[in-house]
Each structure stands twice: as structure tokens, then as C-alpha cells.
Amino acid sequence: MSKTTTLACACGQFHVELIGEPFISTECHCSSCRNAAERLAALPPAYPMANASGGIPYILYRKDRVRFPDGTAGLAEFRLRDKTPTRRVLTTCCNTPIFLEFEDGHWLSLFAGLWPEDQRPALQIRTQTGDVPEGTVLDNTLPAGFGPTAGFYARLLGEWIAMGFKSPKIKIEEKINA
Numbered sequence: 324m325s326k327t328t329t330l331a332c333a334c335g336q337f338h339v340e341l342i343g344e345p346f347i348s349t350e351c352h353c354s355s356c357r358n359a360a361e362r363l364a365a366l367p368p369a370y371p372m373a374n375a376s377g378g379i380p381y382i383l384y385r386k387d388r389v390r391f392p393d394g395t396a397g398l399a400e401f402r403l404r405d406k407t408p409t410r411r412v413l414t415t416c417c418n419t420p421i422f423l424e425f426e427d428g429h430w431l432s433l434f435a436g437l438w439p440e441d442q443r444p445a446l447q448i449r450t451q452t453g454d455v456p457e458g459t460v461l462d463n464t465l466p467a468g469f470g471p472t473a474g475f476y477a478r479l480l481g482e483w484i485a486m487g488f489k490s491p492k493i494k495i496e497e498k499i500n501a
Contacts, residue, residue, distance in 0.1 A: 329392075330437045332419035333370070337397045339421060339437070340390040346482050347475060348435070348444045350378035350465060353451035356423070359403055359411050362501040366418045372434060376461055380435035381423065382444050385482050386491040389422075389431050399497035412495055429483045429490045448475055 325343040332338075356379040360372035374380050391398075398421065400410040408426040413419060420434040435443055449467035461467065483490075 330433075332414040332417055332421070332437075333368070334414075334417040334419075336393070336416040337414045337419070337421075338392050339433070340392055341384055341433075342388040342390070345382045345384050345433075345444055346430070347448070347478050348380070348382045348446050349432070349475065350374065350376065350380050350446050350449045351432075351451050352376075352378045352449060352455050352461075354454045355403060355407075355409065356451070357454075359401065359501075363401060363411060363413065363418075363420060366413075366499075366501055368417065370418065370420060370436060372420055372436065376449075377455065377459060378449060380446055381432035382435050382438070383430050383432050385430050385486055386428075386493070387486055387489070389433075391493075395493060395495055398495050399499040400495045401499045401501055410495070412493075413499060415497060415499075418499075424493065427490050429486050429488075430479065431493075448472075450475060 328341040330339050360379050364371050372379055397415050398412050399415050400412050402410050409423060411423050412421045414421060420436065422434065423432040446465055448471040449465045450472055452461060452467045
């Protein structure tokens with residue numbers, strides 16, 4: 324039987340259950356992730372989302388391995404623009420960042436800050452490093468570039484195949500402005 328990990332928002336009112344292990348953990352440097360993280364980190368009580376390198380760390384799980392025992396009524400979505408295909412989802416109780424979701428995607432990119440630091444899965448790759456601001460120097464502690472990115476997309480495809488090409492929907496009614 325696969326292990327189940329239960330994580331909570333900062334105030335403990337909202338929980339998420341994860342079955343098994345993540346399929347990859349990433350540090351994204353795209354301008355959208357950095358912009359959204361900056362805007363969302365300004366919401367009280369101000370949870371910083373970017374790490375020291377300026378990237379946003381995510382732990383990726385297939386949607387069929389993520390459960391919301393408290394339901395999704397305690398969640399609100401944030402989009403950079405009305406029609407953007409990505410949304411960031413936070414709790415309504417304490418603005419804890421929970422996940423990023425690509426419209427019609429089969430996975431969730433959970434914000435790594437949900438895990439206690441000593442239990443957080445280690446980052447495996449950097450993505451979208453071509454978007455880093457001018458003058459930013461990234462160390463070489465994580466693989467980046469074409470090879471790791473191609474491997475990342477291959478893993479995404481493999482997980483989708485394993486799910487039978489399904490993309491479960493997660494209904495979030497509330498919206499948040501930042």
C-alpha cells in the first residue's frame with residue numbers, strides 16, 4: 324500500500340492528502356511564476372514563495388493521487404489574466420499557497436512550502452531558466468537546460484499515459500485578487 328502524506332495550510336483548517344511519492348520536483352523560473360509569487364506573497368500574512376535563487380519550488384503529483392479531505396470550498400484561485408490557462412490556488416482561511424494548475428492538465432504543481440522543511444522532497448531540476456532576469460546567476464546545484472527539460476516533459480507524458488490520458492477537473496468557485 325502506498326503511503327499517504329497529509330499536509331495542512333498555515334492555520335491548520337485546510338488539508339491535502341498525497342498518495343505515494345511525487346513524480347518530480349522542480350524549481351521554475353518563468354516570468355509568470357515569479358510575477359504571481361511576488362503578487363501572492365503580498366497578501367497577508369505574506370508567505371514568501373520564491374526561494375533564494377528567485378525560482379518557485381514545486382512538488383508535482385498526478386491529480387489522481389491528490390485528495391482534499393476538507394473539500395475545495397476553502398480554496399480560491401488567482402490568475403494573472405482572466406483567460407490565462409494557469410491558476411494558482413490558495414486557501415481562503417489564511418492565504419496559504421496550495422498548488423498551481425494548468426488548465427486541462429493531469430498533474431498539480433504543489434507549492435513546496437506546504438511541506439515542513441525537513442520533510443520537503445529535494446528539488447531535482449530547474450525549468451524555464453531562459454526567463455531569469457538579466458544579471459541573475461544560477462548556481463549549478465540543479466540540472467537545467469534542454470536535456471533536463473526534455474526529460475521533464477517525458478515524465479509528464481509518462482504520468483499522463485499511466486493515468487489513461489485522463490485530466491480530472493478540480494472545481495474552485497472563489498477567486499482572489501492580488
